[in-house]
Amino acid sequence: MADLSKAFSGFSTDDVPTALAFxxxxxxxxxxxxxxxLFLHFEGHDVLVYPKGPAHAPASYTVLNFPVEDVPATVAELRGRGVPFERYEGTPTETDEDYVFRGGGPLIAWFTDPAGNVLSIIAAS
Incomplete structure (x- = not known):
């Protein structure tokens, strides 16, 4: 039987050097x-970021989640590094003035990478 236990996920970018810097x-x-x-190395797994050039279309869903202990503090830190967070208003995922969704479930905040792929900071469970 084929051993499929070493799977990993990936998503595309339109610019590998810009993605590397980000x-x-x-x-x-x-x-x-x-x-x-690019290979993003995390505890126990890697994520592949592969070039797709001008044919790249950003994912319309969250492709990578970063669990953290303090979502608002992490958002503030990353904003200080120049990462813009998404502000959702009038939607089921409406975010507050701190760019954090507090409408049920874990606290979460969304941002995009330079290629427009959606990433999140989410409360660690």
């Missing part, structure tokens, strides 16, 4: 570049 320098993640693709 994930490594702005977010401070452990990132390597191999064969023109």
């Amino acid at each position: 994930y490594a320098d702005t977010l401070g993640l452990d990132v390597t570049e191999e064969n023109g693709m």
